[in-house]
Amino acid sequence: MAQRNILQFIILGLVTDQPRTGYELTKAFDNDIGEFWSAQHSQIYPQLKTLEAKGWLTHTEEITGEKLNRKRYAATKSGKAALNDWLTAASEPVSGAKDEFVLKLYFIHDQTDARLKPMLTTQLIWHEQRRDHLRKQLATKFPNGADALDFGHFLILEHALHREEEYCQWLQAALAQLPGGMTN
Structure with missing residues (x-):
């Protein structure tokens, strides 16, 4: 298409x-x-x-x-x-995104691969910063929650924040699955 x-x-x-x-x-x-x-x-x-x-x-x-x-x-x-x-017009659902990091993970097969922890940690730091930025944006632009005059923007920020929170949770869980867990 x-x-x-x-x-x-x-x-x-x-x-x-x-x-x-x-x-x-x-x-x-x-x-x-x-x-x-x-x-x-x-x-x-x-x-x-x-x-x-x-x-x-x-x-x-x-x-x-x-x-x-x-x-x-x-x-x-x-x-x-x-x-x-x-x-x-109807929007086509997004089934996947072009995420280079996820693509790289696909080609790492061994759980003990030394590249995994730095990759996951770097991504976690980046996504935590992004999550924190979105939290600030939401608090600054919508201090009282949803705004009837700019509801779409509110929903977008809320969605982006949930996405980043979920990504952070996934990365933390991935790090915990490495030999020695997140402390290694």
């Missing part, structure tokens, strides 16, 4: 929420969207041109400083309709 261009819909969603510059879109991926989807500057700017050529985006020019012009993008009526169609 052909992979859909999800980035175009993320951009449409972001500029539908509020008109944004390319820089502001990049920052959105560094912050909130980056919790569950990534895109680089080199992907975002060409996509803006493509969406504008489709008639899904329009822009206004702003002057900042003495000479700098920047474009602020907003969704057009047809862009909002495309976003709505995408939001309404």
Whole structure:
């Protein structure tokens, strides 16, 4: 099955929420969207041109400083309709992710392999840091729990936090199964 261009819909969603510059879109991926989807500057700017050529985006020019012009993008009526169609369409369930670490584990057959403990420990540290970051994000953005005006964002952070907590538990259990357990 052909992979859909999800980035175009993320951009449409972001500029539908509020008109944004390319820089502001990049920052959105560094912050909130980056919790569950990534895109680089080199992907975002060409996509803006493509969406504008489709008639899904329009822009206004702003002057900042003495000479700098920047474009602020907003969704057009047809862009909002495309976003709505995408939001309404069924999403295929994700059955697996491209996790290089898990792939590497697949090729290690011996429980006593010296590479296992450092690999598992490194992953555990990374996932604990990620879990802690998500806890802070959830507490900062939603100090009173779910927010009816931004419920989707709340659910995403909650899901990401549960995923990281589960990953940490799995890694701790894996380390405990090594000869000598987690203390080795």
